[in-house]
Amino acid sequence: MNLKPTRRSFMIRYFIYPYYFLLGIVFYLNFDLSGIDGNNRLFLIGIWIALTVVPGILLAFSRRRFGWFFWPALLNAAGWLIRYVFPEKTYNDLKPLFDNGPVLLFIVAGLLGVVFVEIYRTSFKYDLSDAGVEITHGMFSANSHMIVARHITNVMLKRNFFELMMGVGHVIPVTSSGMGSGDRGVMGGFTTDAGTQNLRGGAFVGSVSTEKEFVANPANCIYGISKPKDVMEKLKEMVL
Incomplete structure (x- = not known):
């Protein structure tokens, strides 16, 4: 049995990148920051930051991946600060590009993101056989490993409410070595996670x-x- 992740399982990624792309197009066509000064400019910059960073914050906390917050913030910072890398003459010659730097960066990032997600999704292949589960992933299927059937001690189906409504889920074969699971600990009121997907830590106080x-x-x-x-x-x- 040969399987691949469905597009529905990456729905958030398929939504967020077109969102950033279309947001950038609409903002650039309607609000050219190179021709706006004063309080109106500050107001539009505030609106832009909210429309780009707030979705990242929500995704970061809901998915426990804080890269969703950092990369929109970094794109905005790079877009505003890149003008200081170039001489004043270059800035004056290309003022519309520099003043709309973050908007243009999000347009490019949104477009590239859609392509990247599709390549990333299709790079995963799962082959179920009597021997076990072979997982192949990476560019040109460069990485592959086998979860041997006799080493699987537990099989778990995991999905949230949204994934349940979409008709998708994740089947996790847990082995005796702990593949497919992680440890969640509480240290003096601070939580830590250590697993195959992420690592977070807190101060150690008590047991x-x-x-x-x-x-x-x-x-x-x-x-x-x-x-x-x-x-x-x-x-x-x-x-079994």
Whole structure:
């Protein structure tokens, strides 16, 4: 059985990059910052920052990946500050480009992001056989590893409410070595996670209590497939 992640499982990425692309186009066509000064300019800059950074903040907290916050903030900072890298004459000659720098960067990033997500999604391939689950990923399928059936001790289906409504899910084969799971601990009131997908830490105060957390990662589970229950049952038949 050969499987790939569906586009629905990457729906947030397929939405956010076109959002940034279209937002940049609309903003650039209607508000040329090179011709606006004073309070009106500051107001428009504030609106632009809110429309680009706030979605990143929401995604960062909902998905526990803070890169969603940092890269929009970095694009904005780079767009505003790049003018200081060039001489004043160059800035004056290309003033519309420099003054609209963040907007133009988001247009380019949004367009490239859509292409990247499609390439990234299709780079993952899952092959289920009696021997186990072979996961292949990376450019030109450069990386591959096998989760041997006899080493699988647990099979878990994981999906949130949105994924349930979309009809997709993640089937996680957990091995005796812990592949597919991570540890969540509480250290003196601060939480830490250590898994295959992320690592976060806090100050150590007092004792530590941990619990096992299952992590859905395209590189170590059957990620974002349609009819995940059928695949889960197939995998259970292989290991039981």
